[in-house]
Amino acid sequence: MPRIEFEKRREFLTSLPGMIDTNERFQLFKYASQAKGAVVEMGAFFGASTACLAAGISINPELSGGAKLISIDAFKVGAKHALAKHVLHTAKKYNLTDKLHITEKAIDWLAVTRHLTSRYVRHIEFIQFTVNGSLSNLSIPENIDLLFLDMPKDSITMHPVAKDLLPKLNCHSKLIFQDYAYLFSDELIAYFELLEQINVIRLCTSISTSNFYEVIAENPSRVDWIGLLDRSQSECEDLISKAIKRCSQIKGKHDNCIIALKFALVNSILKRSEHLGLQSQKRIYSVINDLLFNYDKQAVSLMLTELLTKDFERM
Numbered sequence: 001m002p003r004i005e006f007e008k009r010r011e012f013l014t015s016l017p018g019m020i021d022t023n024e025r026f027q028l029f030k031y032a033s034q035a036k037g038a039v040v041e042m043g044a045f046f047g048a049s050t051a052c053l054a055a056g057i058s059i060n061p062e063l064s065g066g067a068k069l070i071s072i073d074a075f076k077v078g079a080k081h082a083l084a085k086h087v088l089h090t091a092k093k094y095n096l097t098d099k100l101h102i103t104e105k106a107i108d109w110l111a112v113t114r115h116l117t118s119r120y121v122r123h124i125e126f127i128q129f130t131v132n133g134s135l136s137n138l139s140i141p142e143n144i145d146l147l148f149l150d151m152p153k154d155s156i157t158m159h160p161v162a163k164d165l166l167p168k169l170n171c172h173s174k175l176i177f178q179d180y181a182y183l184f185s186d187e188l189i190a191y192f193e194l195l196e197q198i199n200v201i202r203l204c205t206s207i208s209t210s211n212f213y214e215v216i217a218e219n220p221s222r223v224d225w226i227g228l229l230d231r232s233q234s235e236c237e238d239l240i241s242k243a244i245k246r247c248s249q250i251k252g253k254h255d256n257c258i259i260a261l262k263f264a265l266v267n268s269i270l271k272r273s274e275h276l277g278l279q280s281q282k283r284i285y286s287v288i289n290d291l292l293f294n295y296d297k298q299a300v301s302l303m304l305t306e307l308l309t310k311d312f313e314r315m
């Protein structure tokens with residue numbers, strides 16, 4: 001049923017500029033079409049994921065009557081930030097430059113996202129907010145049934161999410177981690193690995209770079225989400241190594257996912273570079289050696305370049 005309904009909307013939903021592929025778009029649509037309560041999105045950009053989630057809500061029999069997706073994003077970037085160029089380029093490509101609000105200091109694209117998702121206006125509430133502290137002042141329902149995470153993948157940005165949003169999940173709620181298979185997601189990979197190990201969540205589907213989880217803790221409001229986040233950061237490398245093992249056991253899992261996780265491990269070791277001793281060097285050597293000799297060379301070169309040029313713009 002979701003597949004047929006998605007096909008009816010495929011042309012529109014796959015035409016929107018965004019950072020997710022068609023398979024991920026379908027999964028977001030499907031999960032939202034089956035949600036039993038509030039749907040929250042962290043990270044909308046121009047609204048590709050937003051439209052897919054809202055379209056899913058629009059056909060969801062349990063959420064009839066104009067239930068809303070709460071979509072949170074800064075919708076704004078400093079003029080000198082690497083993302084600014086991408087915003088300008090994408091707006092130009094889609095003939096939307098006139099909808100940007102550009103000042104000397106920043107570019108604001110909320111009007112673009114509103115415009116592109118306007119056919120689902122009934123089902124979307126945008127919150128323009130930069131996550132850098134508490135989320136408790138935002139008006140978010142007490143119970144969240146579907147939470148889509150597509151923001152920076154560092155533990156500092158995750159902290160307020162762990163404090164104010166994760167406790168609002170119910171047993172059987174769904175949690176989507178976009179960019180799981182991404183070399184700079186190391187801190188969240190470790191967190192989700194720990195949550196899986198202690199049976200707080202379980203993986204339902206892994207599609208492209210997204211992982212779709214179900215919350216299986218009986219009482220999520222009593223889970224120590226913050227304590228576990230802190231713990232995962234102190235055991236980061238060990239947890240990522242376990243995540244690599246877990247991922248290797250998933251039937252049909254693409255090598256690119258393993259390559260990304262292995263580079264996430266390298267990134268995590270490098271981050272603690274003040275303490276980088278011979279031991280760490282040996283670990284990095286063995287990961288790179290394994291990647292160069294056992295995996296697709298082009299994919300490895302590309303990710304190695306990304307790692308070495310992470311302070312440049314994304315390729």
Ligand SMILES: C[S@@+](CC[C@H](N)C(=O)[O-])C[C@H]1O[C@@H](n2cnc3c(N)ncnc32)[C@H](O)[C@@H]1O
Nearest residue numbers: 018019043044045048049073074130131150151
């Ligand atoms: C990868 S993009 C989201 C892509 C989108 N889901 C799609 O389907 O195309 C990440 C988004 O996170 C937002 N973002 C990054 N840091 C943020 C922060 N601290 N607070 C709020 N939004 C932030 C950016 O503005 C950007 O739109």
